[in-house]
């Protein structure tokens with residue numbers, strides 16, 4: 456599972472970070488500091504909740520088929 460973040464669309468709601476601070480770090484400017492990452496095994500639910508928490512919908516969770524289950 457991968458997360459893709461449209462950083463230029465972030466307006467700093469910080470709700471992603473409230474849900475999952477380790478997955479969605481904020482920069483000093485209060486905006487999301489990541490443009491995407493591979494979700495660590497076991498943190499899929501957290502990643503999805505963080506993505507859903509963003510009112511701007513700039514966080515996209517993409518299922519990948521190349522991962523071991």
Ligand code: F3S
Nearest residue numbers: 465466469470471509
């Ligand atoms: Fe930005 Fe959305 Fe998080 S606007 S700080 S990506 S909740």
